[in-house]
Amino acid sequence: MFGLASLVPSSAEVMEVFDSTAGTLLPEEYAALGNVADKRRREFTSGRECAHSALSELGIGPAPILFGAAMEPLWPPGICGSITHCQGYVAAVVARRVDVHGIGIDAESRRALGAGVFERISLPEERAWIGAATPLLPWELLLFSAKESVFKVWYPLVGTMLGFRHARIEFDSARAGFRAMIHPDAPRAGRDEPSELGGRFCVSERHVLTSAFILTKEK
Numbered sequence: 001m002f003g004l005a006s007l008v009p010s011s012a013e014v015m016e017v018f019d020s021t022a023g024t025l026l027p028e029e030y031a032a033l034g035n036v037a038d039k040r041r042r043e044f045t046s047g048r049e050c051a052h053s054a055l056s057e058l059g060i061g062p063a064p065i066l067f068g069a070a071m072e073p074l075w076p077p078g079i080c081g082s083i084t085h086c087q088g089y090v091a092a093v094v095a096r097r098v099d100v101h102g103i104g105i106d107a108e109s110r111r112a113l114g115a116g117v118f119e120r121i122s123l124p125e126e127r128a129w130i131g132a133a134t135p136l137l138p139w140e141l142l143l144f145s146a147k148e149s150v151f152k153v154w155y156p157l158v159g160t161m162l163g164f165r166h167a168r169i170e171f172d173s174a175r176a177g178f179r180a181m182i183h184p185d186a187p188r189a190g191r192d193e194p195s196e197l198g199g200r201f202c203v204s205e206r207h208v209l210t211s212a213f214i215l216t217k218e219k
Contacts, residue, residue, distance in 0.1 A: 002202050002203070002204040002207070002209065003016065003202070003209075004016045004091050004093060004105065004209060004211070006200070006202065007105070007200040007201070007202060007209065007210070007211040008093050008095075008103065008105070008200075008211050008213065009095065009099065009100055009103075009213060009215060011095055011096070011099035011100060012093050012094065012095040012099075012100060012103065012213075013054045013055075013057035013058050013093070013094050013095070014054055014091065014092070014093045015050040015051070015053040015054040015057075015091065015092050016050065016089070016090065016091035016092075017046070017049075017050060017089075017090050017091070018088060018089055019088050019089075023045055023046065023048075023049035024045065024049075025044075025045050025048055026048075026052075026062060026063075026064045027064075028064035028066065029044075029048055029064050029065065029066065032064075032066045032067065043085050043090075046085060046090045047083040047084075047085050047090055047092060048065055048083075049090075050083065050090050050091055050092035051065050051073065051081065051083055051092035051094065052065070053092075054081070054092045054093060054094045055076070055079070055081075055094050057094075058079070058094060058095075058096065060076055060079065060094075063076045070155055070161070072152070072155055072156055075094065078096060078097050078098070079094055079095070079096060079097065080094070080095055080097055080100055080101070080102050080103055080156065081093055081094035081095065081103065082103055082104045082105045082149075082152050082153075083105075084105045084106050084107045085107065086107045086108055086109045086207065087109045088109070088206060088207070089107050089109075089206075089207050089209075091105060091107060091209075092105075093105050093211070097216060098216060099215070099216055100213055100214070100215060100216060101157070101192075101213075101214040101215065101216045102153040102154075102156060102157045102192075102194075102213065102214045103152075103153060103211065103212070103213040103214075104148075104149040104150065104151065104152025104153040104154075104211065104212045104213070105149055105152070105209070105210070105211045106145045106146075106148035106149045106152065106209070106210050106211075107145075107207055107208070107209050108141055108144065108145045108207065108208045108209075109206065109207060109208075110138060110141065110203075110204075110205070110206055110207060110208060111141065112140075112141075113140050113141060113144065117144070118140045118143075118144075120164065121143065121144050121147060121164040122140075122143060122164070123165060123168050125168060126143055126168065126169055129170075129171065130143065133171075133173065134173070137173070137203055138203065138208060139171070141208050142171070142201055142203070142208055142210065143169055143171075145201070145208050145209070145210040146169045146171075146178050146180065146199055146201065146210045146212070147162075147164055147167050147169065147180075148210070149199060149210045149211055149212040150162070150167045150169075150180045150197055150199070150212045151167075152212070153194070153197060153212050153213065153214065154182075154194070157191075157192040157193075157194070158187075158188065158189050158191065158192060158193050159189050159191075160186075160187035160188060160189050161187065162182075162186055162187070165183065166182060166183045166185070166186040166187075167180045167181070167182055167183070167186075168180070168181045168183065171201075176200060176201055176202060177198065177199060177200045177201070178198075178199045178200070178201065178210075179196060179197070179198060179199070180196065180197040180198075180199060180212060181195070181196050182194060182195050182196065182197075194214055197212045197213070197214055198212065198213065198214075199211055199212040199213070
């Protein structure tokens, strides 16, 4: 079954909406967003609406969710989370850090990657595996999405930007999951630097959805 709840730890709270319309922002969020295009405002607003709903399930809110230097959501103290949106789908996940050390999600509309994109985002080992895998699933797009989820875990924890070559994805098609191995030359800051992350994926006729996370006991 396609859905975020099946991809995240049971201690996490999720909210996902299909074909949603934008709601309203808290005053602090509205001021921080500033003057942007209508499309960007709708995406930002619908993502925050999902995040507020997920936080309320943890007993938190209403709390403004602003953003940092890399446009990453800034969560209330003791909380980690992630927001994603694509055409026809918006979702957010949140968890307490006592349970989940870091989490990232990514949604993509099903499509073929543009010319040269697969080669740019993939490593030789990944290209070899996908070349031999069953073509029933959109593996190239899943690879892109999995790395996006991994990056959303890495940056809030470490504070540095990963390139696509810094994470090697190994898919487990039977379990609809993957492992992400962080390359030794990834940019590091000397704190909270995972060497491996776990993840899950699901696919529908319209979308691809991935998650990556680190449980606190796995630190």
